[in-house]
Amino acid sequence: MGQETSAVPDQFSVGEYLSGLLNPVDEAGKRKTALLQATFDVIAEAGFEGLRTRGVAQRARVNVATLHYYFPTKQALIEGLAQFLGAKFVLLHGPAPAPSGYKALDRLRQEFSDGDYYYQHEPKMLLVLEEFRLRGKRDPQVQKIVDIMHGHWRHGLEQMVAEGIADGTFRQELDKEEVLGMLLSMFSGAGSCRGNEFETVKQGIEQWLLSESVWKATRGASNESE
Amino acid sequence: MGQETSAVPDQFSVGEYLSGLLNPVDEAGKRKTALLQATFDVIAEAGFEGLRTRGVAQRARVNVATLHYYFPTKQALIEGLAQFLGAKFVLLHGPAPAPSGYKALDRLRQEFSDGDYYYQHEPKMLLVLEEFRLRGKRDPQVQKIVDIMHGHWRHGLEQMVAEGIADGTFRQELDKEEVLGMLLSMFSGAGSCRGNEFETVKQGIEQWLLSESVWKATRGASNESE
DNA sequence: GAATTTATCAATCAGTTGATTGACAACTAA
DNA sequence: TTAGTTGTCAATCAACTGATTGATAAATTC
Numbered sequence: 200m201g202q203e204t205s206a207v208p209d210q211f212s213v214g215e216y217l218s219g220l221l222n223p224v225d226e227a228g229k230r231k232t233a234l235l236q237a238t239f240d241v242i243a244e245a246g247f248e249g250l251r252t253r254g255v256a257q258r259a260r261v262n263v264a265t266l267h268y269y270f271p272t273k274q275a276l277i278e279g280l281a282q283f284l285g286a287k288f289v290l291l292h293g294p295a296p297a298p299s300g301y302k303a304l305d306r307l308r309q310e311f312s313d314g315d316y317y318y319q320h321e322p323k324m325l326l327v328l329e330e331f332r333l334r335g336k337r338d339p340q341v342q343k344i345v346d347i348m349h350g351h352w353r354h355g356l357e358q359m360v361a362e363g364i365a366d367g368t369f370r371q372e373l374d375k376e377e378v379l380g381m382l383l384s385m386f387s388g389a390g391s392c393r394g395n396e397f398e399t400v401k402q403g404i405e406q407w408l409l410s411e412s413v414w415k416a417t418r419g420a421s422n423e424s425e
Numbered sequence: 426m427g428q429e430t431s432a433v434p435d436q437f438s439v440g441e442y443l444s445g446l447l448n449p450v451d452e453a454g455k456r457k458t459a460l461l462q463a464t465f466d467v468i469a470e471a472g473f474e475g476l477r478t479r480g481v482a483q484r485a486r487v488n489v490a491t492l493h494y495y496f497p498t499k500q501a502l503i504e505g506l507a508q509f510l511g512a513k514f515v516l517l518h519g520p521a522p523a524p525s526g527y528k529a530l531d532r533l534r535q536e537f538s539d540g541d542y543y544y545q546h547e548p549k550m551l552l553v554l555e556e557f558r559l560r561g562k563r564d565p566q567v568q569k570i571v572d573i574m575h576g577h578w579r580h581g582l583e584q585m586v587a588e589g590i591a592d593g594t595f596r597q598e599l600d601k602e603e604v605l606g607m608l609l610s611m612f613s614g615a616g617s618c619r620g621n622e623f624e625t626v627k628q629g630i631e632q633w634l635l636s637e638s639v640w641k642a643t644r645g646a647s648n649e650s651e
Numbered sequence: 652g653a654a655t656t657t658a659t660c661a662a663t664c665a666g667t668t669g670a671t672t673g674a675c676a677a678c679t680a681a
Numbered sequence: 682t683t684a685g686t687t688g689t690c691a692a693t694c695a696a697c698t699g700a701t702t703g704a705t706a707a708a709t710t711c
Binding site for chain 2: 244245246247248326329330332333334336337374376377378379380381383384385386387388389391392393394396397399400402403404406407
C-alpha cells in the first residue's frame, strides 16, 4: 500500500476526482476528456492494434499536434484512458435491484445488474476493459491501473461473501475463499464472453449460494413481484 | 453442422490432419509450421499490436518475401496461426488424473489437469488464445475458428454434466444448463486471469457438483493416496 | 539436357506512424 | 502598449510497414 496512484490531489475526495475525469469543468479538462473519449471509441472499434494518434485526433476534431500537446506520447494517452475507464466503472452502475431483505443477496444482485447494464448499454466498456487486461500483461504501467480496478471489485465481492456466510444468507458449509475464487472467475469469464445463457447462470449462482430458507423465501417473493 | 472447416482433406482423419499441422512431413509444411511458430512467439510476446511480418520472418530466419510466398497476406498468416493454435489445444493435454471410479469426475479432473498444464507449461497458449478471442470480435474469419475451438470444448463439458447428473455422480437437484453456463464462465475466466487461488477453486467446484455420497467417498480415497 | 516449377532473397514502392517544429492567433499580466 | 503564456495547426521528419518485383539457384519434370 506504500505509494498510491499519486494522481489524486489532497483537496479532492476520490469521488470528486473520478467524476472530474468524466465531467471536467475547465476547458483543458474538457478537451482532454474529449480526446480520451475518442481514444476509447477507437480502441472499442479497432483495439490497440488499430490505435493511431492521428485517428484519435481526427475523431476529436483536433490536429495531431494538439493531441500531443495534451498527451506528449501515445503511452501517456493510453495510461490516461486507463484512468478514465476505471472512473467509468466506479461511477457507472446498473439500477439497484428490489430489496430482498438480505444484504448479501442485494449486493450479489447489484453485481448481476451491473453486468447486465454494461453488457446491454455499455458493451464498449467491457470490450475496452478486455483490451486493457490483455495489454496490462505487457505494460506494467497499465497493469498497475488494472490491478487497482480489480482490487476494488474483488474487495467488494469479498465483503459480500463474508457477510452472506456470517449472517446466514448464504449456506453455512460454503468456504469463503473457494466461493470468492469461483465468483471472480465466473464474473470475469462472463464479462468477456457470455452467451445468452447469463440469465440461467444468475439463477444457478443464487441457488448455489443461498441457504435453503433464504432460497425458498426469495423464490416466493420474486414469483409474486414478477 | 452443414459445411465444416473445409480444410480437412477426405483421405485423412481429423487427428492426422491436426497432428500434420504440428508435425509436418514435407519441406513446405515444415517451413510453414516454422513460420507459424514464429508468429505464435511474436504474438505471445507483443500481441497482435506488435505483430509485424518482418519480425516473424526474422524470427524464422527467412526473408520477408519468403514469408509472403507461403502466406500471401498478413491475414492469411493470422488465420493459419488460428488453425495451428486450435490443433495445439486439441492435441496437448495435462496428464490423466488417477481414476476415481466416477466417469464424470474423471472428466472434470482432466479439465483441471489441462488447465494446470497450460498454465504451468504452456502459458503462451493461453495468452495467444486470449489474443485471438479478442481479435475474433472484429475479424469474422478468426471468429469462425475460435467458435469451432470453443464448440468442441463446450460439447465435451456438456456431455460431462449430462452424464454426471444422469448417473448420480453429480447432485440430482443441479440444473444442466445452469451448471454448464457457470462452468464455462468459470473456466474461461480462470484461463485468462487466475490468481494462485485455482487450487481452492478446484476444491470448490467439486464440492458444489458432487453428490454427497461421491464427495465423501472420494475425500477418503484422495486423502489416502495423497 | 532443356524446360518448368519451387524456393529464396535484395531492393524497392507507396503509404503509414509517432513525434517535432515554426508560425500564428487569442488571451493575460505588467 | 508590451511581453509572455496558452492553444492550435499545417508542414515536415525519420523510421516503419505490408507487399511487389526481378533475379537467381536448386529441384523436378519431360
